[in-house]
Structure formats: C-alpha cells, structure tokens
Amino acid sequence: MYAGVFADIEGSFGIWRMRQCRMGTREWQYGRSCLTEDVNQVVRGCFDGGATRVLVKDTHEVGFNCLVKELDPRAEYLGGHYVKPSLYGDVTGIDLVLYVAIHAASGTPEAFFPHTHYGVFSQLRLNGSPVSEMDIYGGYLGELGIPIGFVSGEDVAVEQALRTLPWAKSVVVEKDKDTYTSGEKSLQYLEEGRARLRATAADAVRSVSEMRPLLFKGPLRFEAEFRTEELARKYNTWDFPRDGATVSWEAGDMVEGFDKLNRLVFIPRWSYPVRRPMAFAMRSYYRIKNTYFAPEADPEEASLP
Ligand SMILES: [Zn+2]
Numbered sequence: 001m002y003a004g005v006f007a008d009i010e011g012s013f014g015i016w017r018m019r020q021c022r023m024g025t026r027e028w029q030y031g032r033s034c035l036t037e038d039v040n041q042v043v044r045g046c047f048d049g050g051a052t053r054v055l056v057k058d059t060h061e062v063g064f065n066c067l068v069k070e071l072d073p074r075a076e077y078l079g080g081h082y083v084k085p086s087l088y089g090d091v092t093g094i095d096l097v098l099y100v101a102i103h104a105a106s107g108t109p110e111a112f113f114p115h116t117h118y119g120v121f122s123q124l125r126l127n128g129s130p131v132s133e134m135d136i137y138g139g140y141l142g143e144l145g146i147p148i149g150f151v152s153g154e155d156v157a158v159e160q161a162l163r164t165l166p167w168a169k170s171v172v173v174e175k176d177k178d179t180y181t182s183g184e185k186s187l188q189y190l191e192e193g194r195a196r197l198r199a200t201a202a203d204a205v206r207s208v209s210e211m212r213p214l215l216f217k218g219p220l221r222f223e224a225e226f227r228t229e230e231l232a233r234k235y236n237t238w239d240f241p242r243d244g245a246t247v248s249w250e251a252g253d254m255v256e257g258f259d260k261l262n263r264l265v266f267i268p269r270w271s272y273p274v275r276r277p278m279a280f281a282m283r284s285y286y287r288i289k290n291t292y293f294a295p296e297a298d299p300e301e302a303s304l305p
Contacts, residue, residue: 002093003046003054004096005057008059008099008103009065010153011100011152011153011173014030014037016175029295029296032067035065036071039100040071040072041195041197043075046202046205047074049203058080065079082283087258096208098148098151099150099151100150102151102158111156112157117133128221139215139254140255143253144255148161148168149204151165168204169204171193180302187303187305216253224248224261
C-alpha cells in the first residue's frame with residue numbers, strides 16, 4: 001500500500017493568518033513548522049494504517065514548504081512542480097492520496113485565504129459551477145487512477161471537498177487567532193487536533209477499498225473569472241476565448257483541462273518550448289533557497305510548548 005501525503009499549507013493547525021503562508025517571510029518559517037508537524041502526523045497515521053511506502057508531495061506555491069530534516073525519515077519527499085510525467089512529478093503506483101492543510105475555493109465568503117489554484121481568480125467554474133482545488137486536483141488524480149481519501153483544513157474547505165469526495169475522511173482545523181494564542185488551551189487544542197490527523201489518516205488508509213478516483217464526465221467547460229479584466233488580458237497569452245474578465249476553454253477530460261489551466265496562469269506562450277528546463281531551474285532554486293537560506297521563524301503570539 002503506497003500512500004501519497006500531498007501538502008498545501010493554509011489549512012495547517014497553528015496557522016491563523018495569510019502571512020504565515022507567504023513563502024520567504026519569517027512568519028512563513030513558523031508556518032512551515034506547523035505544516036511539517038501536521039504532515040508528520042498524517043505520515044505516521046499512514047504507516048499505522050498499513051501503508052508500506054509513503055511519499056510526501058509538497059505543493060504550496062513553488063512547493064518547498066516542509067522542513068525536510070524534521071520529516072518522519074520513513075517518508076520520501078518530493079517538492080516542487082513538474083511538467084512530466086505529471087504536474088506532481090512521478091506519482092505512479094500511489095494507491096491513495098491524503099491531502100493535508102487545504103483551503104476554500106476562490107470566491108468563498110469569510111474563508112481563510114480562499115483561492116482555486118492561483119490567487120488571480122475571483123472564481124473558477126467547471127460546467128457552470130464554482131470549483132475548489134479538491135475538484136480539480138481530485139479529478140486530475142482521478143484520471144491517473146488515484147483517489148483522494150483524506151482532507152484536513154478549515155471547515156468550509158472540508159465541506160466543499162466532501163461534496164465531490166464523499167468517501168474521504170476529514171479533519172477540521174480552526175483558523176482564528178485566539179485558538180493558537182491562548183496558552184495552555186491552545187497547546188491542548190493542537191495536541192488533540194494533531195492526534196486526530198494521525199488517527200483519521202490511519203482510518204483512511206484502512207478504508208482504501210471504499211475510496212474512488214474522482215471522474216468528471218467530459219466534455220468539460222472551464223471558466224476562469226479573473227479579479228480584473230486587465231489581469232485576464234495579461235494572462236491570456238494563449239488567446240483562449242475571453243469575455244471581459246472571464247477566460248474560458250474546453251477540454252475532453254481533466255488532464256487536458258488542467259493542462260490548459262496551468263498554461264493560462266504559469267506557462268505564457270513564449271515559454272512553452274522551455275517549460276521543462278524552466279521547471280527544473282525553479283525546483284533547484286527554491287530547494288536550495290528554502291533549505292539553506294531560510295529566514296528565522298517568527299511565531300508572533302503563537303503559544304509554543
Ligand atoms: Zn497553498
């Protein structure tokens with residue numbers, strides 16, 4: 001049983017504000033330790049539940065957020081984004097993905113740092129309905145034959161994920177400042193919450209036979225509503241149909257649709273022929289920067305053991 005622990009960061013225990021997710025800041029350095037703790041609990045849960053191999057896939061921003069030296073040494077680690085064989089790199093053979101620290105979809109009112117794939121959208125729609133990352137990533141992994149069977153994050157993010165992944169086990173994580181700055185009470189909440197991550201991950205792995213790869217029936221119509229028309233114009237180097245701030249495209253399946261989404265936001269037309277060496281350069285740069293040149297952590301008012 002080969003488990004993939006995929007990590008975002010916004011939905012980690014211990015994180016209550018946006019700056020703690022912004023790569024390169026001192027607050028993010030604190031956020032990394034929160035994320036690493038959550039990821040470790042899920043990794044332990046995977047092994048408790050019977051996994052024989054666990055891959056940690058780090059995905060937030062350019063994808064080097066976990067403190068690798070502090071990760072459970074039994075897990076393999078894969079940071080950054082790829083072009084081939086998938087956006088995530090080599091995920092061949094993974095039986096189940098557990099998605100740690102997710103956040104709500106673009107346009108979700110009152111949510112913590114809501115966005116779908118990238119912050120430039122005010123909404124991303126699939127066949128007319130707003131979608132979250134778990135829909136898009138779930139559908140992409142689903143076409144590779146891989147189910148998502150676990151999510152953790154803010155209540156509304158979990159609720160959105162469970163709409164399309166009803167079989168997934170979940171852990172809800174509070175996002176308000178008081179929860180993490182109230183001394184003994186906060187430490188107890190963290191301890192209980194992280195114990196829940198471990199137990200729920202073990203449960204998900206044991207229940208792998210109930211999990212389903214998410215599949216959307218094609219044809220798929222995507223609509224990306226940018227925050228402004230100017231942004232839509234700037235990003236649409238591929239000349240997809242555009243109506244004001246909304247850019248749209250069609251796809252036969254999610255792999256194709258997701259590829260077009262990535263082209264729209266991350267691969268301007270001029271760079272397409274060099275996208276593989278560019279992705280390699282990005283991974284190398286951020287691996288070194290975030291490993292050896294990280295800032296000192298600023299936990300602000302966080303209650304620390
Ligand atoms: Zn993220």
